[in-house]
Amino acid sequence: MSKQNLEFKTEVKQLLDLMIHSLYSHKEIFLRELISNASDAIDKARYEALTNPHLHEEDKDWKIEIKSDKEAKTLTVSDNGIGMVMDEVIKQLGTIAHSGTKEFLSAIQSKEIKDNPELIGQFGVGFYSSFMVADRVVVLTRKAGTDYNLGVRWESTSDGTYTIEEYEKKTKGTDVILYIKDEEKKYLDEWEIRTIIKKYSDYIAHPIVMEVERERPIDDPQNDADKEKRIKVKETETLNMMKAIWLRNKSEIEENEYNEFYKHVSHDFTDPSKVIHYKAEGTNEFNALLFIPSHAPFNILFKDFKIGPSLYVNRVQIMENCEDLIPIYLRFIKGVVDSKDLPLNVSRELLQKNRQIEVIKKNISKKILDTFKEMLENDYDKYLAFYKEFGHIVKEGLHHDHAKRETIAELLLFSSLKTPEGQYITLQKYIDNMPIKQKGNIYFITSPSISSALTSPYIEAFKEQDFDVLVLTDEIDSFVFDHFTYKDKTFKSVVKGDIELDESKKAEKTKEQAHFKDLFDVLKEHLKDDVSEVRASGRLKDSPCCLVAAEHAMEPSMEKILKSMGQEVPDNKRILEINPTHPIVTSMQNIFEKDKESQGGTHKEMLKQYSLLLYNQALLLEGSTLKDPSGFAKAVTQLMVDNIKSS
Numbered sequence: 251m252s253k254q255n256l257e258f259k260t261e262v263k264q265l266l267d268l269m270i271h272s273l274y275s276h277k278e279i280f281l282r283e284l285i286s287n288a289s290d291a292i293d294k295a296r297y298e299a300l301t302n303p304h305l306h307e308e309d310k311d312w313k314i315e316i317k318s319d320k321e322a323k324t325l326t327v328s329d330n331g332i333g334m335v336m337d338e339v340i341k342q343l344g345t346i347a348h349s350g351t352k353e354f355l356s357a358i359q360s361k362e363i364k365d366n367p368e369l370i371g372q373f374g375v376g377f378y379s380s381f382m383v384a385d386r387v388v389v390l391t392r393k394a395g396t397d398y399n400l401g402v403r404w405e406s407t408s409d410g411t412y413t414i415e416e417y418e419k420k421t422k423g424t425d426v427i428l429y430i431k432d433e434e435k436k437y438l439d440e441w442e443i444r445t446i447i448k449k450y451s452d453y454i455a456h457p458i459v460m461e462v463e464r465e466r467p468i469d470d471p472q473n474d475a476d477k478e479k480r481i482k483v484k485e486t487e488t489l490n491m492m493k494a495i496w497l498r499n500k501s502e503i504e505e506n507e508y509n510e511f512y513k514h515v516s517h518d519f520t521d522p523s524k525v526i527h528y529k530a531e532g533t534n535e536f537n538a539l540l541f542i543p544s545h546a547p548f549n550i551l552f553k554d555f556k557i558g559p560s561l562y563v564n565r566v567q568i569m570e571n572c573e574d575l576i577p578i579y580l581r582f583i584k585g586v587v588d589s590k591d592l593p594l595n596v597s598r599e600l601l602q603k604n605r606q607i608e609v610i611k612k613n614i615s616k617k618i619l620d621t622f623k624e625m626l627e628n629d630y631d632k633y634l635a636f637y638k639e640f641g642h643i644v645k646e647g648l649h650h651d652h653a654k655r656e657t658i659a660e661l662l663l664f665s666s667l668k669t670p671e672g673q674y675i676t677l678q679k680y681i682d683n684m685p686i687k688q689k690g691n692i693y694f695i696t697s698p699s700i701s702s703a704l705t706s707p708y709i710e711a712f713k714e715q716d717f718d719v720l721v722l723t724d725e726i727d728s729f730v731f732d733h734f735t736y737k738d739k740t741f742k743s744v745v746k747g748d749i750e751l752d753e754s755k756k757a758e759k760t761k762e763q764a765h766f767k768d769l770f771d772v773l774k775e776h777l778k779d780d781v782s783e784v785r786a787s788g789r790l791k792d793s794p795c796c797l798v799a800a801e802h803a804m805e806p807s808m809e810k811i812l813k814s815m816g817q818e819v820p821d822n823k824r825i826l827e828i829n830p831t832h833p834i835v836t837s838m839q840n841i842f843e844k845d846k847e848s849q850g851g852t853h854k855e856m857l858k859q860y861s862l863l864l865y866n867q868a869l870l871l872e873g874s875t876l877k878d879p880s881g882f883a884k885a886v887t888q889l890m891v892d893n894i895k896s897s
């Protein structure tokens with residue numbers, strides 16, 4: 251196939267533009283990115299060589315080579331890893347190969363990224379950072395196990411296009427050749443390269459070697475003059491320490507080393523919030539180095555978000571992301587698990603059923619949850635920052651992990667009626683502060699915002715009784731907390747069922763129910779298509795009415811979410827609760843009585859109008875949309891006109 255000239259996808263063009271024109275600081279990270287890619291490529295090849303030995307008889311002296319040529323002004327990063335075939339090169343080096351391209355495009359144009367360009371690293375754009383220091387980049391690559399003539403040559407000057415052609419490559423793996431810009435020529439300097447590698451890539455588990463020129467005394471000096479003589483020799487030096495960081499002693503590791511390693515495994519550009527590093531001894535021995543990120547990566551909600559730490563067996567990477575090592579509700583945790591006992595050639599399918607993996611998963615889940623708890627107790631500000639990013643994901647554990655429900659519940663933070671805005675309480679605190687008369691229930695309201703919850707009619711009686719109500723604002727809340735129990739206390743939605751906060755008022759309510767029975771029947775008749783019942787309310791104080799769901803019906807906010815997702819939801823008619831002490835209700839009762847006496851029923855139409863107005867108001871207060879907004883507006887206007895006329 252002859253040479254082809256292809257265009258980069260739009261998102262790559264935009265990214266390159268941003269890289270070249272806006273990123274001025276930390277340009278040296280290009281080298282970290284290239285070395286990181288080379289190291290990943292070697293990990294993949296090494297694993298393939300284990301599982302498919304007949305395919306990979308070539309060079310197994312795994313290494314990353316750096317070559318600086320000051321005359322040609324090139325810097326080359328070579329690896330003898332997995333390499334790429336033509337299609338892979340086109341896909342990997344011509345597009346941004348992950349889903350969410352649209353989100354990516356809007357993200358790179360966002361203010362956050364413009365102000366803080368380092369953040370683009372999280373999009374997996376490492377390779378393109380070469381163009382910050384090079385005006386031309388050539389990639390020579392050949393997939394391990396393929397013929398020499400199936401190599402590929404890729405070249406671009408970042409002008410929006412690249413060329414690609416077949417290329418005969420003797421060695422497997424990839425060479426990335428950077429033609430360094432004049433103004434960046436310091437990156438050809440040995441000491442500069444050495445410093446960057448020490449700073450960012452010391453932990454890389456494969457040797458990073460560079461040919462360097464040194465002056466050495468001559469081997470066999472014959473006289474004193476000879477002893478003084480120095481000759482120039484070329485030597486290959488390994489620039490990195492290479493010892494796998496997770497196997498090193500904790501006390502010897504500097505924070506900076508952890509941070510750099512985290513960035514390598516996570517593709518995040520910010521430091522992690524917390525490091526969890528430990529060794530599990532015993533029959534199932536393993537080392538774990540795990541990180542809690544500071545920020546949720548932008549793609550965490552996408553289907554192709556890679557879950558789980560890397561799995562190593564005795565320092566050999568088996569899998570970059572091992573889902574089976576981590577429960578889904580801890581999917582944001584990054585890092586490495588290195589097992590001593592798993593077989594090296596364990597396959598993906600076997601992993602899923604492997605008992606040792608199951609044990610490791612349990613062990614690390616516990617360790618992570620313990621770390622959260624410890625943060626909550628001893629470093630609240632850090633915990634809060636973490637919780638704001640990941641709390642809604644941890645919450646999923648209430649649903650997925652029955653055994654850990656209570657532990658997870660203890661980690662949750664809530665806004666509540668009585669908690670000042672911006673502050674949070676734990677469930678334990680809620681329980682500790684419950685008035686004696688509040689028995690077995692933890693009350694909650696789901697609401698898109700705290701301010702709208704605070705003015706909701708549903709919590710009037712709670713305010714009056716001095717009961718606290720948790721305000722749940724995450725979408726997932728109505729799924730996990732409906733009927734949830736914690737320490738013998740049951741979560742109860744304030745918009746569901748019959749709420750009787752004050753036992754002494756029970757008798758009174760029964761009396762009121764009887765007193766208003768006929769009026770309620772009329773209301774029900776007018777609203778029969780929409781409500782299942784009209785009854786006196788125990789939860790209202792200042793508002794005339796509200797809509798509530800039956801005790802065992804679906805939580806209304808959940809119903810709304812399911813509907814918005816296009817799911818079929820059984821049509822649950824609401825109950826209209828009326829506040830018997832509200833003046834509008836007493837007025838309606840008066841009219842109703844008068845009509846009964848006069849037997850003419852002159853206010854019939856008015857009562858019907860009022861029923862509809864009350865119902866629509868209740869719908870609005872519930873946060874629902876009206877069936878007939880213009881009818882409602884007309885009715886309100888008519889009321890205003892009547893009111894002015896009669897005043």
Ligand code: ADP
Nearest residue numbers: 287288291333334342374375376377378424517
């Ligand atoms: P990331 O490494 O975050 O995926 P990059 O833009 O750095 O993003 O690289 C894109 C892809 O190109 C990599 O995922 C990998 O598939 C491929 N790639 C890059 N460098 C190499 C290499 N040295 N050897 C093999 N594949 C590579």
